[in-house]
Amino acid sequence: MSTEHSYTSMITWTGNRGEGTRTYRGYDRTWEIRTPGKATVSCSNDPLLGGDPSLHNPEDLLLSSLASCHMLWYLHLASSAGITVLAYEDCPEAVGETEPSGAGRFLKAVLKPRITVTAGTDLDKADAIHHEIHKVCYIARSVNFPVSFEATYQFA
Structure with a gap:
């Protein structure tokens, strides 16, 4: 049986x-995100739409x-x-489009994690894990655009 979660x-x-x-x-197209007990996040619109490029935007x-x-x-x-x-770091990229009406959407995203694993790790097994994640990841299961990955690995 599934359970519901609420977020504020x-x-x-x-x-x-x-x-x-x-x-x-x-x-100005600026706002703040406040979540109880957490740091405030200052945001702005996408710079393409006149937003402040030094602040996070929804995209x-x-x-x-x-x-x-x-x-x-x-x-x-x-x-x-x-x-x-x-170690794990990612520099994901997304492609979006804006229609003449101004409506926009994401077309796709590519995750590009760089993962450091211990010597001797089976990299095929490590890579196969990525294929399982979109079955369970809350965010990936909620978006309506394709998400792919291009992982790279190094040994420590």
């Missing part, structure tokens, strides 16, 4: 320059969430399989 977050728009949304260019956060979920499941499944992971 508070999103607060911080871009009112004094006149609200009276004019389209008269306000950054979605891609990072996807890669983070994949990493956590990889570590779990590797440990269960007797594979010792010593």
Whole structure:
């Protein structure tokens, strides 16, 4: 039997320059994400849409969430399989499109983890774990675009 989980977050728009949304260019596309007991995350719109390039945007956060979920499941499944992971980093990439109407969406994402394992690890076995993750990863199971991976390995 499945169980439900609930998550909360508070999103607060911080871009009112004094006149609200009276004019389209008269306000900033900035906000804060607050989750109880956690650090505040300052965000902005995608720079392509006039956002602050120094702040996280929704697209950054979605891609990072996807890669983070994949990493956590990889570590779990590797440990269960007797594979010792010593380091893991990922530089995922996503491709999106914007329609003439302004509507956008992700077309695909490619995870590119670089994983350090102990000497003698069976790399075929280590690589096979990635194929199992999308069966269980909360985020990967929730997105409607293809997610692939191109993992590389090194021995420590």
